[in-house]
Amino acid sequence: MPFNLFKKKSNGPLEVKAPVSGEIVGLEDVPDPVFSQKMMGDGAAVMPSGGPVVSPVGGTVVMVAGTGHAVGIKSAGGTEFLIHVGLETVSLKGEGFSVKVSQGDEVSAGQPLIEADWAYLKEHAPSIVTPIVVTNGEGKTVSRSAAGACAAGETVIFTVSGD
Numbered sequence: 185m186p187f188n189l190f191k192k193k194s195n196g197p198l199e200v201k202a203p204v205s206g207e208i209v210g211l212e213d214v215p216d217p218v219f220s221q222k223m224m225g226d227g228a229a230v231m232p233s234g235g236p237v238v239s240p241v242g243g244t245v246v247m248v249a250g251t252g253h254a255v256g257i258k259s260a261g262g263t264e265f266l267i268h269v270g271l272e273t274v275s276l277k278g279e280g281f282s283v284k285v286s287q288g289d290e291v292s293a294g295q296p297l298i299e300a301d302w303a304y305l306k307e308h309a310p311s312i313v314t315p316i317v318v319t320n321g322e323g324k325t326v327s328r329s330a331a332g333a334c335a336a337g338e339t340v341i342f343t344v345s346g347d
Contacts, residue, residue: 197327197343197344197345198263198343198344198345199241199340199343200227200241200265200316200341200343200344201238201293201294201338201339202230202240202334202338202339203240203314203336204230204232204237204314205232205234205334205335206230206231206334207233207332208228209228209229209231210228210229211226211227211228213229214311215271215310216272216311219268225266225319225321226317226318226321227316227317227342228341228342229314230314230316230334230341231314232300232302232312232313234302235336236297236298236336237267237269237296237297237298237300238293238294238296238297238336239257239291239292239293239294239295240257240265240267240337240341241265241293242259242290242291242292243257243259243260243290244257244258244289244291245285245289245290245291246264246287247266248283248286248287249274250278251273251281252278252298253269253273253274253278253281254266254268254269254274255283255297256319262320263320263324263346264318264320265316265317265318265319266315266316266317267297267314267315267316268316269300269314270312270313271309271310271311271313276305279304280301280304280308280309281300281301283297283298284296284299293337294336294337294338295337318344324344324346325345325346326343326344327342327343327345328341328342329342330342
């Protein structure tokens with residue numbers, strides 16, 4: 185009987201949960217061509233209603249922007265995600281963000297990543313829409329799962345096959 189000790193076991197599509205509570209927005213409707221034209225990858229976005237920005241999947245934090253506006257997560261299967269809070273928020277130089285994780289941290293789906301001052305961001309950023317994209321999507325299929333309202337860490341907003 186052969187043993188497949190090193191073969192990855194597939195459990196079906198990876199469910200990607202909402203990184204923040206609010207209203208699900210199609211990536212093509214994000215008012216920034218980098219996201220709407222999927223230059224960074226496919227995914228979805230959320231127009232936040234408040235609360236923390238949480239991890240959409242279990243995995244490892246692979247990137248934390250120095251300005252606190254974005255976090256990268258790599259799932260156990262190797263799919264990489266970018267959660268980008270608001271548009272042009274890098275120009276805020278960290279104001280309005282309190283990062284709760286560091287590069288290398290293991291996180292579970294729903295674990296807080298960033299506390300955002302949504303009132304400050306609404307006043308100082310062009311948009312608070314929060315895209316989440318698969319940055320290494322070659323060979324993977326991203327399928328949107330939901331529309332309408334979503335709850336951070338609970339609502340599955342899209343799935344990734346090939347993780």
